[in-house]
Amino acid sequence: MTARVVPLCDRASKSQAVKALLALRGLILAGDLRPGERISELSIVERIGVSRTPVRHALVRLEEEGFLEAIPSGGFAVKAFSEDDVFDAIETRGVLEGLAARLAAERGAPEPKLRCIQDHLDDIDRLIARAEITPTSFEHYVRLNASFHSDLIDLAGSRQLLRQIERAVALPFASPSGFVMAQSVMPDAARLMIIAQDQHRCILEAIVNRQGERAEAVVREHARLAARNLKAALNSSTSMQLIPGAALIARR
């Protein structure tokens, strides 16, 4: 009997701690847990089906990720984000990515990696050229966009910077992909994609040409495109529904 029966494997192959982390983060992002109110460990235990130990692990991690805040008398509560918080988070992400681009330009990036990114950008061009925007093609765009951004960080080659950006991007509405799906239901979606893609090209060109300051400046402006998306999305509940973690954003 070498083949054990593992019907739960696809869900249970990961440790209970990981399971708890993913499940709890899911609950938070979905808005099942109201911001501000205390999270009862036991209620999570019975919802997720693991014991308190991994749940507590997940709580600590999610506090570090920024989704929870510790309550002085013990325990945790879901954090509420103001609109200003979200704009600041985006600006901060832009500044950090800007540093990544500048470092890549100043220090020089390996040729093969640059070619690889160039290929990714060509893919995006082809996608945009097709002129029809479907949910599927948009998801594809989101993926390509996300990989451009992670490639960019990779180019900088700095572990410390990577760590900081990972933290900034942990909040989904601060990530480069946060507002792209929201963009899809907006009237000028195609126009925004064209602008964003041109910025991608400029960023890469600046890095290739070793123009550190230019690379940094364009990346920052690129992040502000996300801020503009947010501003527009805030007036459209259809868009907001496409934003992960929108439930955590408290309206003024």
Add this chain to the structure above:
Amino acid sequence: MTARVVPLCDRASKSQAVKALLALRGLILAGDLRPGERISELSIVERIGVSRTPVRHALVRLEEEGFLEAIPSGGFAVKAFSEDDVFDAIETRGVLEGLAARLAAERGAPEPKLRCIQDHLDDIDRLIARAEITPTSFEHYVRLNASFHSDLIDLAGSRQLLRQIERAVALPFASPSGFVMAQSVMPDAARLMIIAQDQHRCILEAIVNRQGERAEAVVREHARLAARNLKAALNSSTSMQLIPGAALIARR
């Protein structure tokens, strides 16, 4: 018997989890745990005197803080930092503090806070003017310098940015105070203090005058002073002994 006997209170008033966190961080910074090698939970338990539960909490937190890295097969190891890592961490901190200064300048800071910072800077001026550098006066300088930097972050008024900077500064050698003590045993200590203090003045002036870009640029250059200190300290074991967490920095 309302008065319980609490002789251990000064050490035990904090929870076991906090105790474990502080003690373990202390062990790491002191270099008692060799970078790269696995940390045995039980060995920590008997060194610190709390059970495994709070120790594991501390391990998770210290991983988030950046001192530890998870081992694929389970457990954690102390992270080793290259000299490049340290320089990058300083540059990253400078960029984030630069954002704080720019936001403060662009958005405007409340008058009373600005006056308060001005007073702190006056204190530093008086300290420098005394011309004699003793360990005590240097520690005083370190305190004043640290509070200037935290005031700066406060001026920006951004929770998100605060979070990111706190993370960047968690690594002691990336913090604004990291290399100041090392500076104290260097020949041109007085000169560096004068330069740093002039930068402090310029930063505040830029914020008052709403010169966002200038504030950002000077703060970045100010951080690079720390990088210069590091470069000098790396050649002097006397200096290195004054740098917290120096044991984690692997020489090339």
Add this chain to the structure above:
DNA sequence: TCTGGATCAGTTGTATACAACTGCCGAACT
């Protein structure tokens, strides 16, 4: 009626027992 205090349910914090896993050593077999 209002205030004070004490009890109590429900919570989180801690310790510990147990299970599962990893890497290693040795022995046996090829």
Add this chain to the structure above:
DNA sequence: AGTTCGGCAGTTGTATACAACTGATCCAGA
């Protein structure tokens, strides 16, 4: 002799029992 398999020690991961604490409710007394 080399290789592979099996068992073992020691580790981490998980569950759970227990302790300490918090906040609230209820009752008694002024």
